[in-house]
Amino acid sequence: MGWLSKFFKGSDQKISEGHYHSYYNGDADSYLPSTSGVTNDVWPENENEDIDRAIALSLAEQNQNHKGHHVNDYRSQLEEDEQLARAIEESLNLESPPKYGNENMYQPHPAMPIPVPVYYPMGSRICAGCHTEIGYGRYLNCLNAFWHPECFRCHACNLPISDYEFSTSGNYPYHKSCYKESYHPKCDVCKHFIPTNPAGLIEYRAHPFWVQKYCPSHEHDNTPRCCSCERMEPRETGYIGLNDGRKLCLECLDSAIMDTSECQPLYTDIQRFYESLNMKLEQQIPLLLVERQALNEAREGEKHGHYHMPETRGLCLSEEQTISTVSRRPRLGAGNRAVDMRTQSYKLTRRCDVTAILILFGLPRLLTGSILAHEMMHAWLRLKGYRTLSQDVEEGICQVMAYMWLQSELASASASSSSSTSRKGKRPPFEMKLGEFFKHQIESDISPVYGDGFRAGQQAVQKYGLQKTLNHIWMTGTFPF
Numbered sequence: 001m002g003w004l005s006k007f008f009k010g011s012d013q014k015i016s017e018g019h020y021h022s023y024y025n026g027d028a029d030s031y032l033p034s035t036s037g038v039t040n041d042v043w044p045e046n047e048n049e050d051i052d053r054a055i056a057l058s059l060a061e062q063n064q065n066h067k068g069h070h071v072n073d074y075r076s077q078l079e080e081d082e083q084l085a086r087a088i089e090e091s092l093n094l095e096s097p098p099k100y101g102n103e104n105m106y107q108p109h110p111a112m113p114i115p116v117p118v119y120y121p122m123g124s125r126i127c128a129g130c131h132t133e134i135g136y137g138r139y140l141n142c143l144n145a146f147w148h149p150e151c152f153r154c155h156a157c158n159l160p161i162s163d164y165e166f167s168t169s170g171n172y173p174y175h176k177s178c179y180k181e182s183y184h185p186k187c188d189v190c191k192h193f194i195p196t197n198p199a200g201l202i203e204y205r206a207h208p209f210w211v212q213k214y215c216p217s218h219e220h221d222n223t224p225r226c227c228s229c230e231r232m233e234p235r236e237t238g239y240i241g242l243n244d245g246r247k248l249c250l251e252c253l254d255s256a257i258m259d260t261s262e263c264q265p266l267y268t269d270i271q272r273f274y275e276s277l278n279m280k281l282e283q284q285i286p287l288l289l290v291e292r293q294a295l296n297e298a299r300e301g302e303k304h305g306h307y308h309m310p311e312t313r314g315l316c317l318s319e320e321q322t323i324s325t326v327s328r329r330p331r332l333g334a335g336n337r338a339v340d341m342r343t344q345s346y347k348l349t350r351r352c353d354v355t356a357i358l359i360l361f362g363l364p365r366l367l368t369g370s371i372l373a374h375e376m377m378h379a380w381l382r383l384k385g386y387r388t389l390s391q392d393v394e395e396g397i398c399q400v401m402a403y404m405w406l407q408s409e410l411a412s413a414s415a416s417s418s419s420s421t422s423r424k425g426k427r428p429p430f431e432m433k434l435g436e437f438f439k440h441q442i443e444s445d446i447s448p449v450y451g452d453g454f455r456a457g458q459q460a461v462q463k464y465g466l467q468k469t470l471n472h473i474w475m476t477g478t479f480p481f
Helices: 045-091 176-183 258-277 290-301 365-383 391-416 429-444 450-464 466-476
Strands: 004-008 017-019 137-140 145-147 163-168 173-174 202-206 240-241 248-250 287-290 314-316 322-328 342-347 355-358
Touching: 017 202, 045 163, 137 290, 163 176, 173 176, 173 287, 240 290, 258 287, 258 391, 287 322, 290 314, 314 365, 355 365, 365 391, 365 429, 391 450, 391 466, 450 466
Parallel strands: 287 355
Antiparallel strands: 004 202, 017 137, 137 145, 163 173, 240 248, 314 355, 322 342
């Protein structure tokens, strides 16, 4: 089914604070106290000279000690800054952020170096949050800007970031918890954060069409998957349990065809589609909807044919058999189980090269129709007397017919959505999406028989047209190139 695996790897940022420091480097004279006048009639002149010298010496010693203290503080601060600078230089040796590639390796954001406390004159630091001058006091230097601590806020919750580590996305800061809530992928099934694997990477499975993400463990913990659209739905979503063990989601159930009589109008529509291509089936071939077990038993009774594993959903029979067909659709019972389904035996008699077409019951209308269009092409080839073809040619042209019918149905539904007089009426949006998914299944099939055969047949039909391609197959048993 072409499941994808994806990986994420997170990283953190670090935050540091800066402080505005001011060092006084002026002349010592500015520290000299002013003195009041002293008259000579109180102190003798020589005593005045001695006192003046003593005061001068005392002041000089005081000033020298004061200058020495500031020099030591300044040297200590320089040593701290040099140590911080070395730490910054080491922190810059970070691995470069990874690139997107075929393996979908992704890091939300590379780690950024610890910001440097920078010392600028007053008036040169403007807060990136409030756009006012920071001035004295604590500030942050983060993301190439200055911030008041209370202005550095999480882009998600708008609360200040006071943690030492934070995350960024798109140059916006986040709390680590807010970043995880916003960007860490959650499982679409259990709604929990997808856990990391032993390598520390966030690994998940993703459906190639529906692009839903889910934990790898759900592939092995009996989480049900819809037998039609292949989606794993959220845990609280209801499923219908069919009698043969399959699970059907409620959205696919809306258009599911559950019994043989209910499928007859669709059979008529596809016969008209073949007639519009000048490919009318002359014989009326019985169409029966059956359970999985009856389909597998009928497949074992066929001598010829190639069947798409892991599960066959349609058969064109050429042998006489007795088939158990679904004659009345089931109803929903306790626990969303299908109950009271009625079956009956149907004896196939060989009146021509085709005895019946069998389709698995309980599939949406568009999937049932594409399977029926495929099997009707097998019947047409046999009834027209085509030689025994190689598997890739026969299955390939049958897939082309199924694809063409889906295209016509989707185009008709799209046109009817804008017309109130349409006979078919407007199709629900999910049914349209489901039709695109069934086309995607045919296009992306990797099997050599069904996938490569379809692509070769589609290329031939697009280049030469359907009738010329069929004529070439009649004459050569191969696709024209």
